[in-house]
Amino acid sequence: MxxxxxxxxxxxxxxxxxxxxxxxxxxxxxxxxxxxxxxxxxxxxxxxxxxxxxxxxxxxxxxxxxxxxxxxxxxxxxxxxxxxxxxxxxxxxxxxxxxxxxxxxxxxxxxxxxxxxxxxxxRELVYRKEKNTTETFLYQSLKEIQLQKFALDQANIVSITDANGIITYVNEAFSKATGYTVSELIGQNHRILKSADKTKEDWTKIWESIQKGKVWRGEIRNIKKDGSDYWADTTIVPFTGQDGSVFQYIAIHHDITDRKLAEQQLTHDAFYDNLTGLPNRALFLARIEQKIFAYNSKNTGYPILFCINIDNFKRINHSLGNEAGDQILVIFAERLKQFSDSDAIITRLGADNFSILLTHLLAIDEGVNYALRLLERLGDPIPLGGYEIYLTASCGISAFGLGGKDADVLLRNAEIAMFHAKSQKVGTVSVFNQAMQEKIHFQLEIQNDLKKALNHNEIFVYYQPILDIKENKIGHWEALVRWRHPQRGMVSPAEFIPLAEDSGLIVPITRFVLEQAANVIEEVQIKQGLPISIAVNLSPQVFFDQNIFHWIVDLHNRRGIPYTSLQVEITESLAMKNLTETVPILSNLIDIGVKVALDDFGTGFSSLSYLEKLPLSIVKIDKSFLSNVEEGSKESFLLISIINMAHDLGYSVVAEGVEEVEQLELLKSYECDKIQGYWLSKPIASEEVIPFIHQFYSKQEKQ
The missing domain is CATH 3.40.50.2300 (Response regulator)
Structure with a gap:
């Protein structure tokens, strides 16, 4: 019980x-x-x-x-x-x-x-009730002091002083709480406890109040004999004689140390990072504001902000585990502190992002030199679990003035500069400038407009035909998403696709492309009886986070779209990202009849070694392979090798970016299966697909 x-x-x-x-x-x-x-x-x-x-x-x-x-x-x-x-x-x-x-x-x-x-x-509720009862009893029994002391001693920490503040009595609870013996306390002033939270002026006000016969109540932080702190909720009751003068004081104390420590812990958790002990973003912003105020008022201490991000830190967590990642973050934070001077304010903004505020540098050039030396120091190997971990970091800098005049703006612009550095080359330093901000604003505007684009019918799909060289037939097409912005006109997929992936909008866009491709398949194959297969590109987010297999099954069940009329295209980097997850998904798609194409083949770093491990139907050779191909050149031998290897593995080969008839003839001689490019056709609208097919075969009949 x-x-x-x-x-x-x-x-x-x-x-x-x-x-x-x-x-x-x-x-x-x-x-x-x-x-x-x-x-x-x-x-x-x-x-x-x-x-x-x-x-x-x-x-x-x-x-x-x-x-x-x-x-x-x-x-x-x-x-x-x-x-x-x-x-x-x-x-x-x-x-x-x-x-x-x-x-x-x-x-x-x-x-x-x-x-x-x-x-x-x-316990404190019981104490308060007992204390209220005791205090009431105290006021009602002023003439029975000994009885009062007995009652107080039973449940409280009690001390009595004379009119001059000299201790005349303490109970055992008081002795136990302070660590002093009763004999050490009698005859002393309460100053023996070295109250650390009140100034001389505070004590003057308290004495003035109780000397007038007024009861005082408040919290006091005292120091025990062993030097440790303890907090007491204290009530001081003055006793007056017939002439109205105070002749003694009784102080009733209750130990509230546990509660105060809990409050301090809550405050610490609200403003400090639990892992590294560094200030968090909220406290850091407050510190920046203080330095800005000091600079504006005294014109000294020029604020320069450094935002540092560990490059590819997710790789550490994925390969060594989160515990190892946490250890590295702690070591990284220590190195930041060791490298920086004592006046530097360092924070962990979150995850693998850190920031440093300096006020002793005189110019941006000095800040760049400081950042380069810091990144060099941070690149020293970290011993961990028998390994030596080598890290690089990217740094963005913003200084008061051009980088902003408010704390949040200064920090935001340092982060913008850091992301710019990472986008150029990891392990580098960038100083914030207005062009970076304009680029960010442009991307945000584009991203916000992209959220509305699907609902406003601004997103549409073009289709580029693929020619079967051997059979001289058009049976395959690639679906290419396009965006016609109401003000900006056509927005390049190179601009909006990465933004769609970052924001998660790539998921509804991909489903939209699938539905549009299904519309074309219905018109061409189901209604016209013309065979067609349409390929849809998949981003990593759609491929791994969403169940593309169930999307296609749903499309088949709901609209009767044949599985063989759909293809999915994945990139090398996506395919190799996690083979244990990639292979089962691709195998399931191929099992139901969906063709799987590996797009942009040859642009990755380990294509040949991984090609045989992937369940594929088609290999699409990147257009860069055709740029310098001539009969007998090294490029031609490489192209022939890729085609032969793909054929040996049972894959069909599509060459992308064919723009000249000479390229077509060369690919024929190399026994490439299919070609795609402007020589055959630019991407066309859905309503042009059927006329294009009829026109193509009409030309064939005339020839």
């Missing part, structure tokens, strides 16, 4: 309630609890039971009502501890409630502190 405890719970998530009750029971409590979901039911319920605690969710609708609950308890003079059940990302926001009367915050994803907090708050 556990220790009984009565808890009123404000929560509308039954799973959270279950977790709370389970945690209490698992830690030796026997909860009597009731769950309410509205203020009206809470108002009625709060009076039904002598509750030990109230646990309130910070999610809506409760979050906006928390001040109402606190005000109600205050107005009705109901003393029940209030504990908030908060999401980790809301801790900083919910800290303000600690100042409004909330007793503690609990992470709903980590309830380890729940039982400890409940038992602590119940």
């Amino acid at each position: 556990g220790i009984p405890i009565s808890v009123l719970i404000l929560e509308n998530d039954s799973n959270s309630v279950f977790d709370l009750v389970r945690e209490m029971k698992a830690n030796g409590l026997s909860p009597l609890y009731k769950v309410v979901e509205t203020f009206q039911s809470w108002e009625a319920t709060v009076h039904e039971e002598d509750w030990d605690a109230i646990i309130c969710s910070t999610r809506e609708p409760f979050h906006s009502e928390i001040p109402v609950y606190l005000q109600y308890l205050n107005d009705k003079k109901i003393d029940i501890p209030v504990i908030l059940l908060s999401d980790p990302e809301d801790f900083s926001k919910n800290l303000s409630y600690m100042k409004s009367g909330v007793n503690d915050l609990i992470d709903r994803k980590n309830l380890l502190r729940l039982t400890e907090v409940l038992e602590r708050e119940r």
